[in-house]
Structure formats: structure tokens, C-alpha cells
Amino acid sequence: MKGLHTLLWREYRSSRGWAIGLIGSLGLWTWIVSMINNEGVENRLALRSLIITVAFAIGVIVLSFMVGRLHTEIKHDEHRTLLLSPIPGYLHIVSRLVFAVGVGLIYAIGLGTLTWWVFSQAGAHLGASSIMQLVAAFPAFGIVTLLMPTLAWVLLLVLFANAYRLSHLTWIAVIVMCAGTPVSLLYRGINGLDHHLPVWTTAPGITDLFNRLAGMPTQGEGSMLTMAVPGVVHYGDIVGAVLLTGLLVFLAARLWEEMEG
Amino acid sequence: MILAPALLSIMQILLLVVLGYAEYRLWRGTSSPTARILSLLFSGTIAWAIIRPFMFTL
Numbered sequence: 001m002k003g004l005h006t007l008l009w010r011e012y013r014s015s016r017g018w019a020i021g022l023i024g025s026l027g028l029w030t031w032i033v034s035m036i037n038n039e040g041v042e043n044r045l046a047l048r049s050l051i052i053t054v055a056f057a058i059g060v061i062v063l064s065f066m067v068g069r070l071h072t073e074i075k076h077d078e079h080r081t082l083l084l085s086p087i088p089g090y091l092h093i094v095s096r097l098v099f100a101v102g103v104g105l106i107y108a109i110g111l112g113t114l115t116w117w118v119f120s121q122a123g124a125h126l127g128a129s130s131i132m133q134l135v136a137a138f139p140a141f142g143i144v145t146l147l148m149p150t151l152a153w154v155l156l157l158v159l160f161a162n163a164y165r166l167s168h169l170t171w172i173a174v175i176v177m178c179a180g181t182p183v184s185l186l187y188r189g190i191n192g193l194d195h196h197l198p199v200w201t202t203a204p205g206i207t208d209l210f211n212r213l214a215g216m217p218t219q220g221e222g223s224m225l226t227m228a229v230p231g232v233v234h235y236g237d238i239v240g241a242v243l244l245t246g247l248l249v250f251l252a253a254r255l256w257e258e259m260e261g
Numbered sequence: 262m263i264l265a266p267a268l269l270s271i272m273q274i275l276l277l278v279v280l281g282y283a284e285y286r287l288w289r290g291t292s293s294p295t296a297r298i299l300s301l302l303f304s305g306t307i308a309w310a311i312i313r314p315f316m317f318t319l
Contacts, residue, residue: 160296160299160300163291163293163295163296164287164290164291164296167286167289167290167291169286169287169290169291172283172286172287172290173287173296173300175283176283176284176287176300176303176304176307177299177303179303179307180302180303180304180306180307181303183303183306183307183309183310251295251299254295255293255295255296258292258293258294258295258296259293259296
């Protein structure tokens with residue numbers, strides 16, 4: 001594990017500009033969200049939520065480019081300086097993934113905190129469970145189900161393309177992998193794990209707000225006591241995403257060992 | 262009406278030929294067994310996606 005510490009330190013040194021820039025952008029998003037003063041609580045809530053979703057998507061893209069810089073590093077043989085003490089291939093992959101996921105988690109928690117502020121501005125009476133759900137549970141869920149597999153896929157893409165660097169076929173490899181991945185996911189059924197699993201329900205504070213905005217009673221007959229988030233939030237997604245990430249990291253590590261080890 | 266399915270089949274055959282050539286180049290273009298298996302997997306699933314609608318029309 002000593003190698004992992006060295007690689008994490010190295011990753012911090014080479015990517016801290018990206019990390020600080022991304023986390024610093026939370027200030028910009030906060031300013032943009034606070035500038036929205038549309039008429040009507042529903043409009044304000046919808047627009048602010050949209051901006052936070054866009055901010056999360058931009059964060060995923062930025063982090064993908066951050067880990068994708070591995071391509072340039074391999075091209076310039078920058079990691080060769082570490083070969084005096086050989087480090088297993090999977091540690092190279094895991095260190096990059098862990099650093100990027102850590103930065104992503106901080107960013108997502110920041111966005112979750114912003115969401116908490118947006119909901120409290122919309123008049124939601126949030127208890128401890130609602131706050132924990134917005135600030136910790138949803139961001140962690142987004143990181144595990146969306147960011148982790150995406151970054152592992154980007155690392156595999158870089159190493160798969162790198163396997164064809166000498167024969168100058170990287171562009172064919174990239175096209176085949178980019179076209180083949182969605183088809184593979186479709187037919188392999190990894191995302192189908194969640195079909196028979198229970199849905200994640202939102203905490204009462206958030207549910208009350210939606211009940212109120214929808215003009216429904218917050219308690220008793222006709223109210224939505226726990227509002228399920230249909231088709232998106234499933235415990236099965238977590239299992240599927242972790243398995244998928246593990247598989248992608250394993251394949252990327254094998255490629256590293258075969259090409260660079 | 263008669264030409265449409267035939268043209269579709271020709272398109273599919275052309276795509277398969279291009280894919281087959283790309284896979285051949287990828288197989289020859291690396292010494293990494295994992296990269297070869299991955300390229301086969303991706304090309305295979307793309308080929309399956311191309312062939313599948315064709316099979317239903319037979």
C-alpha cells in the first residue's frame with residue numbers, strides 16, 4: 001500500500017489545479033443560484049434545481065477530462081520516474097480513481113449543501129434526516145452510481161487506446177469502444193439488476209414540500225407520505241455500479257500490466 | 262417498398278464488412294491479449310446489434 005500513498009501524492013501534485021478549480025467553482029454556482037429570483041416558489045425551485053443538476057453534470061465532465069490526462073502522461077512517459085520501485089498496475093488505476101472520486105465527493109457534497117439551501121428557501125421544514133439525505137446520501141449515491149463507473153470507463157478507454165499507440169490505430173480503438181460500450185451494456189444487462197429491488201424514498205421534509213407545491217395535503221388521506229424517485233434511485237444501481245467499476249478497473253489494470261508493466 | 266428492406270440489408274452487410282476489417286486491424290495491431298479480447302467483445306456486440314434486426318426479417 002506504500003505505492004498507493006506515493007501515487008496518490010503524485011496525483012495530488014499533478015491534478016490539484018483541476019481539483020481546486022472544480023471545488024472553487026462551487027462559489028460560482030452558489031452565486032448563480034442565489035441570483036435567481038423568479039416569480040413563484042415552484043419556478044424558482046425548478047430553475048435552481050436545474051442549475052444544480054447542470055453543475056453536477058459539468059463536474060462529471062471536468063473530472064473525466066482530469067483522469068483522461070493519463071493519455072498525455074503515458075505518451076510522455078511521465079510515470080517512468082516511478083519505475084525504480086515497481087508498483088502494480090491496478091494501483092496506478094485505483095490511485096487516479098480514488099483521487100478523482102474524492103474530489104467529486106467534496107464537489108457533490110457542496111452541491112448537496114446548496115440544494116439544502118434551495119429547499120429551505122422554498123419553505124421546506126427540513127429535519128435532520130432530510131438534511132442528511134440532501135447533503136450526504138444523494139451526493140454519495142450520485143458519485144457511486146454515476147461518477148465512479150464513468151471515470152473507470154474513461155481510464156479503460158485511455159489504456160485501451162494506448163494498447164494501439166504503436167500501430168497508430170488509436171482512433172479505430174476509440175470509435176469501437178465508444179460505439180460498443182452502450183451496446184454491451186444493453187445486451188449484458190448490468191443495469192437490469194435493479195428491476196425487483198425497492199425504491200429509495202425521500203425524507204419527510206422534502207416530501208412535505210412537494211405535497212405542498214402539488215396542492216396535496218401534507219398529512220393524512222391523499223398525501224404522499226414517502227415520495228419514491230421512480231426509475232432513478234434504486235439500491236440495485238449501487239450494486240451494479242460497484243460491480244461495473246470493479247470490472248472496468250480490473251480490465252484497465254490488466255492493460256496497464258501488459259503494455260506498461 | 263420492395264427495395265427498402267434490400268437496401269437495409271446491403272447497408273448492414275457493408276457495416277459488417279467495415280467492422281470486420283476494423284476488428285482485423287485491431288487484432289493485428291496490438292500484442293495485448295486483454296486489448297484483443299476487449300476489441301472482440303465490442304466489435305461482437307456491435308455486429309450483434311447490426312445483425313439482430315436482420316434476423317427478424319428472415
